[in-house]
Amino acid sequence: MAIAWVFPGQGSQKLGMADEILDLPGAKERFKEASEIIGRDLLEICRSSSNVIDMENPKDLNDTRNTQPALFVVESILLDDLKRQGRQASLVAGHSLGEISALYAAQVFDAKTALLLLKKRSELMAASSNGAMTAVLGFDRQELDGLIKATEAVVIANDNSSAQVVLSGSPEAVNEVSSKLKCKRAIPLQVSGAFHSPFMDEAAKAFTKELDQIIFKNAQMPVISNSEPNPETDANLLKERLQKQMTSGVRWRETMDVMVQAGIDTLIEIGPGNVLSGLAKRSMKGVDTHQIATSKDLGH
Numbered sequence: 174m175a176i177a178w179v180f181p182g183q184g185s186q187k188l189g190m191a192d193e194i195l196d197l198p199g200a201k202e203r204f205k206e207a208s209e210i211i212g213r214d215l216l217e218i219c220r221s222s223s224n225v226i227d228m229e230n231p232k233d234l235n236d237t238r239n240t241q242p243a244l245f246v247v248e249s250i251l252l253d254d255l256k257r258q259g260r261q262a263s264l265v266a267g268h269s270l271g272e273i274s275a276l277y278a279a280q281v282f283d284a285k286t287a288l289l290l291l292k293k294r295s296e297l298m299a300a301s302s303n304g305a306m307t308a309v310l311g312f313d314r315q316e317l318d319g320l321i322k323a324t325e326a327v328v329i330a331n332d333n334s335s336a337q338v339v340l341s342g343s344p345e346a347v348n349e350v351s352s353k354l355k356c357k358r359a360i361p362l363q364v365s366g367a368f369h370s371p372f373m374d375e376a377a378k379a380f381t382k383e384l385d386q387i388i389f390k391n392a393q394m395p396v397i398s399n400s401e402p403n404p405e406t407d408a409n410l411l412k413e414r415l416q417k418q419m420t421s422g423v424r425w426r427e428t429m430d431v432m433v434q435a436g437i438d439t440l441i442e443i444g445p446g447n448v449l450s451g452l453a454k455r456s457m458k459g460v461d462t463h464q465i466a467t468s469k470d471l472g473h
Contacts, residue, residue, distance in 0.1 A: 177437045178255075178262040178278055179453075180248050182269030182423075185446035186240050190247055191219035193467035198257070200250045203284060207246045210288045211238070219243055231299075237365070241270045241295040242288055248274040248444040249284055254471050255443070264404050264435060266397035268449060269331070269369070269423050270294070272415065279392035281411055286387055293383045294419075297376040304367020305344040306330060310337050311357030320350045330369035331423040334456050341370040369399075369422050377419040384416055402427040404435065425449075429456050441465060 194200055204216040218232060218239050231238045248271070267275035270291065277287045309317070314335065321327055327342030327350050339362065340347050347367075351359040366372065389412045395404030398414035400421040405411055429452065432440070439461045442450045450462040465471060 174439055175263045175436045176261070176439045176441060177432050178252070178265045178275070178441050178443055179449045180265075180267035180271030180274035180278070181442060181444045181446055181449050182244070182267065182271045183237065183240050185444055185448055186234055186244055187445050188234060189220065190445045190466070191216055191243070193469075194247060194250050196473060197250055197254050197468050197471070199253060203246050203250055206285065207242050207288050210285070211242055211292050213239070215239065215243055215246065219247075235363075236299065238292075238295040238299050241291045241298075244270060244444060245274055245277075245287055245291055249277055249287070251443050251465050251471065252278050254468075254473075255465070258471070262394055262441070263437065264395040264397060264432070266402075266428050266432070267399075268425055269399065269418075271444070272396075272399050272418060274444070275396050276389075276392070276411060276415070279394050279396050279406075281389050281392050281396070281408065282387065290383065290387070294380055297379055297419075298368060298373075299365060301366030301368070301373060301376055304342060304370065304372045305347045306339055306341045306362040306364050306367060307347050307351045308337070308339045308360045308362060309351055309354060309356045309358070310360075312336070312338075312354055317350075317354055320353055324350050326372075328370045329422050330367070332426045333423075334426050334429070334452050336455070337452070339369075341367040342372065343367070369419065371420055373419045377416070380419055381416050384412060387412075397428050397431055399423040399425075399428075402431050404431070425452065426456070429453060433457055433460070439463070 208215045265275040265278045327346035329338050330341030331339035389408035391408045392406040400414045400417040402424045440453045442464045445466045447464050
């Protein structure tokens with residue numbers, strides 16, 4: 174059996190997700206460590222929502238400054254228990270911020286380092302307010318590629334599958350492409366900036382300075398990065414690919430193709446929700462999918 178562990182990104186979070194794993198070893202300690210690093214009670218934020226985006230004192234789980242560390246904490250706690258059980262994977266991959274969980278899974282860095290990176294990453298992304306993102310579903314790829322080529326200031330941020338992508342860029346350019354494209358649905362996303370696009374160049378430069386302070390170790394299992402979707406274990410290459418992630422797209426459609434080519438027959442989504450499992454069911458024929466989101470899913 175060839176197993177891939179995959180980690181979801183923003184959009185998978187849900188209130189109460191922490192309560193379903195608090196009985197796992199080290200869970201409360203991991204939340205305490207995360208709360209000290211970000212300066213807020215992350216466990217309480219996972220349990221209640223203010224529904225107000227406060228730039229001075231974020232309290233909402235859907236504020237990216239909370240979403241990113243919260244998802245990592247949940248994913249890392251579940252992963253730690255999988256490893257305690259002696260379970261292993263052939264390779265790992267993560268969608269957007271999930272790439273940091275994947276690197277943690279491959280022992281490229283420890284949990285504290287991941288949380289420090291996510292604190293910086295989420296703050297930089299929250300401060301970006303010069304762009305827009307729209308998800309489009311059910312379209313002709315050739316038509317989409319033509320519209321993007323003919324329109325400045327818009328790119329594919331998340332190439333999730335043959336039938337689902339997310340556009341990112343200036344509000345005007347994103348709206349122009351999504352309105353001209355013949356598609357089943359176009360859904361504007363509630364985000365502050367044009368993530369995974371050249372609009373994040375300044376944020377990416379600041380994030381690179383943070384990455385430069387950190388020593389990456391060679392991965393203990395191959396990692397498929399978002400910016401260059403092929404399995405890699407070399408520490409320097411994995412760091413280089415993470416540096417590119419903020420300005421380049423999440424190439425998940427290609428990631429799934431690479432997993433199929435690598436002989437993966439079982440995909441395990443670690444974290445809340447089933448977004449990546451759903452994409453795999455539609456795109457990876459013959460691959461079994463499983464979700465691990467709670468302690469019960471782990472057999473506790």
